[in-house]
Amino acid sequence: MAAVPGPARSRFAVVGGGIAGVTCAEKISKTLEEFDVEEQPSSLLERRYTNIKVIQSGVKQLKSDEHKIFTEDGKEYMYEKLCLCAGAIPKLIFEGNPYVLGIRDTDSAQAFQKHLAQAQRIVVVGNGGIALELVYEIEGCEVIWAIKDKAIGNTFFDAGAAEFLIPKLTAEKRETPIECKRTKYTMEGSEKKERPVAVSDKVGSALGPDWHEGLNLKGTKEFSHKVHIEKLCEVKKIHLQQEFLQLQQMSLAFPKEEKNVEPDEVLWPVYVELTNGKIYGCDFIVSATGVVPNVKPFLDGNNFAIGEDGGLKVDKHMQTSLPDIYAAGDICTASWEPSPVWHQMRLWTQARQMGWYAAKCMAADALGESIDLDFSFELFAHVTKFFNYKVVVLGKYNAQGLGLDHELMLRCTKGQEYVKVVMQNGRMMGAVLIGETDLEETFENLILNQMDLSAYGEDLLNPDIDIEDYFD
Numbered sequence: 001m002a003a004v005p006g007p008a009r010s011r012f013a014v015v016g017g018g019i020a021g022v023t024c025a026e027k028i029s030k031t032l033e034e035f036d037v038e039e040q041p042s043s044l045l046e047r048r049y050t051n052i053k054v055i056q057s058g059v060k061q062l063k064s065d066e067h068k069i070f071t072e073d074g075k076e077y078m079y080e081k082l083c084l085c086a087g088a089i090p091k092l093i094f095e096g097n098p099y100v101l102g103i104r105d106t107d108s109a110q111a112f113q114k115h116l117a118q119a120q121r122i123v124v125v126g127n128g129g130i131a132l133e134l135v136y137e138i139e140g141c142e143v144i145w146a147i148k149d150k151a152i153g154n155t156f157f158d159a160g161a162a163e164f165l166i167p168k169l170t171a172e173k174r175e176t177p178i179e180c181k182r183t184k185y186t187m188e189g190s191e192k193k194e195r196p197v198a199v200s201d202k203v204g205s206a207l208g209p210d211w212h213e214g215l216n217l218k219g220t221k222e223f224s225h226k227v228h229i230e231k232l233c234e235v236k237k238i239h240l241q242q243e244f245l246q247l248q249q250m251s252l253a254f255p256k257e258e259k260n261v262e263p264d265e266v267l268w269p270v271y272v273e274l275t276n277g278k279i280y281g282c283d284f285i286v287s288a289t290g291v292v293p294n295v296k297p298f299l300d301g302n303n304f305a306i307g308e309d310g311g312l313k314v315d316k317h318m319q320t321s322l323p324d325i326y327a328a329g330d331i332c333t334a335s336w337e338p339s340p341v342w343h344q345m346r347l348w349t350q351a352r353q354m355g356w357y358a359a360k361c362m363a364a365d366a367l368g369e370s371i372d373l374d375f376s377f378e379l380f381a382h383v384t385k386f387f388n389y390k391v392v393v394l395g396k397y398n399a400q401g402l403g404l405d406h407e408l409m410l411r412c413t414k415g416q417e418y419v420k421v422v423m424q425n426g427r428m429m430g431a432v433l434i435g436e437t438d439l440e441e442t443f444e445n446l447i448l449n450q451m452d453l454s455a456y457g458e459d460l461l462n463p464d465i466d467i468e469d470y471f472d
Helices: 019-029 043-048 106-116 129-137 159-170 241-247 348-366 440-449 454-461 467-471
Strands: 008-015 035-038 052-055 059-063 068-071 076-084 088-090 100-102 121-125 142-146 227-230 235-240 270-274 279-282 284-287 291-293 312-314 325-327 332-334 381-386 389-395 407-413 417-424 427-434
Touching: 008 019, 008 348, 019 348, 076 348, 100 106, 121 129, 121 279, 129 142, 129 159, 129 381, 142 270, 159 407, 159 417, 159 427, 235 241, 241 270, 270 284, 312 325, 325 348, 348 381, 389 440, 407 454, 417 454, 427 440
Parallel strands: 008 035, 008 076, 035 052, 076 325, 100 284, 121 142, 121 284, 142 227, 312 332
Antiparallel strands: 059 068, 068 076, 088 291, 235 270, 270 279, 381 389, 389 427, 407 417, 417 427
């Protein structure tokens, strides 16, 4: 191929190799003739779609007024339309501390596995999806779990559901992992070669819902679970061993019973001081306190509208405030008037939907066609697995934004299932389903069609009534 002077040109460019970027590239490549994927490489895409060119380099600068991208390897690319899918970066509780690990991408998950193999005790800080999965999956290591909320997992469920799950944390016997019937995401060739150590400012694509499969999350001890939860607290300070000895304060042993507080005889590499006054020693700390949109590489010289959560604001066609620039996934903030039963969460499911829809919008715009908001934004729906239970959350599952004008209906069989429904004016607005309830499809339809269910009352959750037969 002959060399062409000046920047390479493409009709469409995507920045980011996570699920939003890859989905966007796959979708649009079926419709359009040329497509560039920046930042995160994947030879698989080039093999599957001959009209995709993958460029393995980070973006150094975006000049939106010139329709140009400058990459860290010194090259520049011109685009007609651009989609930013650069994801999000972890919010570390303390930056630059070698004893604080963030878990966000495959490299950091593998680094965590190596540290854990030598560990006797760790402190996990955070109450989202990764923290929930971690504390359940870890074996042979004491876990002090610090959460700022009253109950575990309050991103996904209420205190009642948390109580339903807690017994699994103390169970000694590990169960056979349940099958989760949905698309699985894996890293191509991740076991075959040693990956380079991740530099702190180079974040790979976010971990998928099956991130811990294939990792051996085992510490040095012989027991299974050993988790102690410290509620309503945050990390006040982290002390290295020498600093802690100079403080001449007491650190606590792993609590054997809730009210039994004993001083720790072991000397640890690092100590965590919590806002409730307690100090625990440990081998290292896992910071799992959420993410912030990865917008920094694109802001210099570009007047993007930014959402309250720090993301690039996008309209109902995934367009940012700048012409010909779209955004999808964790980097963006949905700024259209949402459906009453949909809200944005930075999850793989939504990143995939947004990437897919952004590609449709870019293609439609290029062809001068109009497009309606995709059906996937009509209802919030997420399927995952916590503590070896299938978990489905639908609509306004925690009564988000409903104020006091709602009521809850519950059905719980200890150790088997937990069903919570959020009702407003006789209509179903959301649901949490834990266990094999087989209710998700029926409830999805009831939330979407907003049928008045007042006449059914408590029978809606009566286990003796086959609710699917009523509404299928």
